[in-house]
Amino acid sequence: MLSSIQRPPAGPDAHLVPGEGTASRFRPEAGAPAGRPAGRRGLLAAALAAGLVLIAVLAAIHLTQGSAPVSVAQLWHVITGGGEEQATAVLLASRVPRLLAGLLVGVALGTAGVVMQTVARNILASPDTLAVNAGAYLAVVAFAAFGISVPLLTGSLIAFLGGLAAAALVLGLAAGGGGGNGGGTVRLVLAGSAIALAFSALTTMLLLLFAEETTGLFAWGAGTLGQTSIDGVAQLGPVVLAAFLALLLLAHKLDILALGDDTASVLGIRVRRTQTTAIVLAVLLSASAVTVAGPIGFVGLAAPAIVRLLAARIPGLQRHRALIPAGAIMGVIVVLGADVLLRLVFGGSAAVAVPTGVVTTVFGAVFLVILARRLTDGGGTGSAGTFALGTSSRPLTRRLLIVGAGVLLVAVAFASLLLGDAKLLAGDLLNWATGQAGPVTEFVLNTRMPRVLAAILAGAALAVAGAVVQAVSRNPLAEPALLGVTGGAGVGAVLVITIAPLASFWAVSAGGLLGAVAAAVIVFGLAAAGGFAQSRLILIGIGVSAAAGAIVSMLIIATDPYNAAKALTWMSGSTYGRTLPQLLPVLVALVLAAPILAGARRDLDVLAQDDDTPRILGVPLGRTRLWLLSVAVALSAAAVAAVGVIGFVGLVAPHAARALVGGRHALVLPMSALLGALLVCVADTLGRTVIAPGQLPAGLLTAVVGAPYFVWLLWRSRRTS
Template sequence: MGVDTMTAAGPAALGAAGPAAVRRARPARIVAVFVVAIATVVALAVVDLTLGTSAVGVGDLLGLLTGSGDDEALAVLIASRAPRVLAALLVGTALGLSGSALQSVARNPLASPDTLAVNAGAYFTVVLASVTGLTLPFAVNGALAFVGGLAAASLVLAIARGGAEGPTRLVLAGSATMLALSSLTILLMLLFEQETQGMFAWGEGSIVQSGTSKVAQAAPAVLLAGIALVLWARRLDVLALGDDTASVLGLDVRRTRIVSVLLAVLLAALAVTVAGPIGFVGLTAPVIARLVAGRVPGLSRHRLLLPLSALAGCVVVLGADVLLRLAVPGVASVAIPTGIVTTLFGASVMVWLARRVRDSGPTRSTASVGAHPASPRRVALVVTVLAAAVVSALVAGFLLGDRLLLMGDVTNWFAGVSGRQVSFVLDQRTPRLLAALLAGAALGLAGTTVQAVARNPLAEPGLLGITGGAGVGAVLAIVLFPGAPFWVTSAAAAVGALATFALVYALANRRGLSSDRLVLVGIGVSAAATSLITLIVVLTSPWNTTMALTFLSGSTYGRTAMQVWPVAVALLVMLPLVVRWRRDLDVLAVDDDVARVLGVQLERTRLSLLVITALLTASAVTAIGVVGFVGLVAPHLARSLVGSSHARVIPVAALLGALLVSVADTVGRTVIAPAQIPAGLLTAMIGTPYFIYLLWRTRRSAL
């Protein structure tokens, strides 16, 4: 079985020294590292204290130290700047410790509160609590965040067997869980807009504080959890040797893992309660610490590595805040969450780590899961049933909504003899129905091509960053060119999708395209794209977060006939091309060597198919916004129904995608009418359990 280079050695592969290096430990060098780290934290904290919207600089702060400062400088320091810096220090410490512990438990440098969905689970429970409209005590919010984060992390670790099946499966499980929780969170914010006002930007992680009360309440818990982890350090050192070796040495492996995860989740939950889910600090800080430890013998022991990770977390958060305030001076720097900068930096680190991965056996072995040969009669029956279901869904879409209609109303509307009210309703519904139907078909088709090319049934356009890139392009066009013709938005989405695809493809194509690298790089780029969308909205329209939430959740609200044309044209052009390459898709899904032996122009065909995927995804995004997991569920269900031959999978996946999105749109317009649930949220809620089931089902085949 092929093994990922990082996973085989765990986090030590990033440079942590082995036992021999520990014996050659040089205390002077270790002390020097901590002195430099502490000095860096202090310097960044001082610089951060001098930056802000008021004219309080270094001289004023020095005056306060010497007793000659004025009251204005003191008020600014106490009310605004000091709480912000203290929050950065607390959050950086908590997430640095949390990420380091999770990476050690999973023996995986990609494990973190983000990739294990701890932050997403904690954020969801905090938003859920805010829906009540009650002001809950800090301890209650912290407890709710802990429960949510622990539940999410437990699910992800169970699916990925504690990270033993490699970084790809761990990150995929975390991404799926995070997307489901994010969908539920967005739904709460849309349905309870007043109660959750201001939580959209906070959801990216903001260290802006009104006083020091939150930091003061969280600090003792962070300190105690940190001390407990350091006292637990010797057990983590033994655990790093492997489960079998650790058991032989008398370590209770299960207990060590449980306690470590509990402490790590508690630290992450406290950070979320204070400042929201600040992205990827728990990933980047331990990576930085382990890279330093690889050059300093003796520093890889957890009793030193954990404090160094905490200091690295402080450097990351403070550095991001300083960079933000220097790049965006004035009031805007207050509105922009610091977590956007840390996410962009963390996504870059994740991509760098992903480029160190080589293909693993487990991912490849799942490529044929659910693919059973089907007789021509069965294929014809499946296509007929699905076509009838799509027609039924279309009819139901015409009839159901905030106002129920009859078939006679629809028939009269088609004949041009309906009343004014019926005409108004159907004039609004028809573009929405067509947009959902065609976008679903496009996403099903895009998922089919990308899974074959990536040779991974767990891949889909959203997880490869293509959907996020199209979203960035579309949102940029909306905010930069308000009132512009719709083709401008469509073109911008296409450019964004193609640019993102080109970036992911170039980064993943290191000594040949790797399935694992393609997925991991795509997830990193997708996270960066989501943060960019938030940044654009906060900078250009900070009070119009509903626009961003609606777009990010995949809504057909307000669609017109002009917005349906791009996806219709894309399907008319791309579908024949995909059908033409159906045999090449069959070969690509097997192995590169087989494709070369059979005369397939591997790189050219692969590149062409991925370009088609990007264009189909971009057209779907312009039609209904960001919709996740349709490109995953539709192709996999198609293979389970008609087998792995793409001549059969292509039409079935397109029909399933159209059916899934159109049903989700109709249900979303009907169940809580006149309010609406965006279609993308429902597809995520449907697709995520299926995705988790797929990951769970393939655990044993991956062993």
């Protein structure tokens, strides 16, 4: 599985270099002599020593921060054995366990990130982008939800198995089809982000269904260093140390592995065994960190990436015997630095409720955006037609398929009106339509009809937006969420809910709309320098989405339980409580977008091919991309404002439409709208009936349905590539 990943050019000091063609390309150090002079070895030792000194300074500051004031003088007295009893109790019961947790998490995630980047040969590989953290979190929540209480070490084993399964899935799906020039980078991040999204949906479903059993796990899921005792660090510290030392023993093999699979095999390295061993140890480190502090985001991306950038200037740092310790040191600096900054900004008492993972995720997202802007786009990440499954060549048959989808949608909508916690008959619907229904039937249908229409309109809007995004980005694995739109909408809506718990639907929707627009402006502004190049646009969008998700988690955790449940439900996508007037924004967006996209259907066909064809035909590439993406943002924002965040619709529906009617957008757009409406309508109906009178948000069910389809898409594209 791992041996099929694209090989780098050979060289004795190969390392990852962002920019200059691709963020995932290895390049041998130019002009590196065979021997290292003592001065150069001294520079490496000085750099590592400087990192350790910085950790010591951060640790000292860290120990003085908290809800109870402890000065540097009191800290020194405690260290020398003459401190006050209260200060000693505060340090030993709270501050020291939190500091040790930060050290353990930093070492584990920094080291894991270095190894994952080496094995994947991709500077964007990390426990986050490989969905390791999401898989480990899901496994832990699943056991808690079903009331299975396990010891700490067993919990770490559960997290390890969940994270290992996620990493194997993402690496297996991302292997092959790289396309060069950033295509492999985008493919890896797309695969990891989508799998993480699916796992997060399953986790959220468990948190909602088993709220009592999983109390406190949502906040823990954002990553927090707060510890009630030193037991966690004491039990998992030896595990982290053993995995770290084992990776150091593999350092020489990892150096040779960077020369390429064939070269490594010639030199006697068992490539697959070495890769598998390294990944297993890296996942064990990540799982240990998740068990102690929850999934603290993006440390495993930012810390090793910073070290690899420094390696271009510090001779000897490219070797894994130095790179692995340097990654661990940088990981500790990032984690402790984030925690110190958190308590400096919010204060010792307020910072207790804010997870450290929020700060590290925002920092990592910014770092991802910086790397994305240095990425030289190579002209897309895949043709829009790459994943076509074969369609009938007869135009009449394709149009009949569209008509059939329309008829099926009407039938599904009819069934949706009859099904729910209260089952109705077709005669009840007829009586309601003619004004002859009883009060109970009238009440049920008066509340159910807006929900069905909301599902249909929102699904159609998201699917059409997804078709546009996939054509413009020339990537059938892209979706509106990758533009940061849904994440921005979540920030805006949850911010309104936090400030005004009794805010009306219109206020929440307005907040979501403004958040979506703000996120789109940020993404477009950062991507504009490269003419909205596909790889850069997608990576920047993922970075903005990650930052938005961290901010949403912080806002939810900062509210009372009632508001947290309301915000969590909205973030999961739900049609509950919708009324007909509330559907006007998404209806207006669809009506206005329809003639615009109908007129631009040929431009979409041309943009889906390559960069050269539009230029030859006189289509202004950057301006057309911006205009069409703006339409997609408007549709997505209106849909999110109407029903909340619903994922995978913009991914699955357009791809299925192309599989049925071909690649011409004159047919793809209407078929996408119908399939998107069908998917959300079915998900909403199931959510209202499966556990009636309880309900599941439609967005969770679309993720559960869409994730396997996405996995199959990636697997099929890997084989055809």
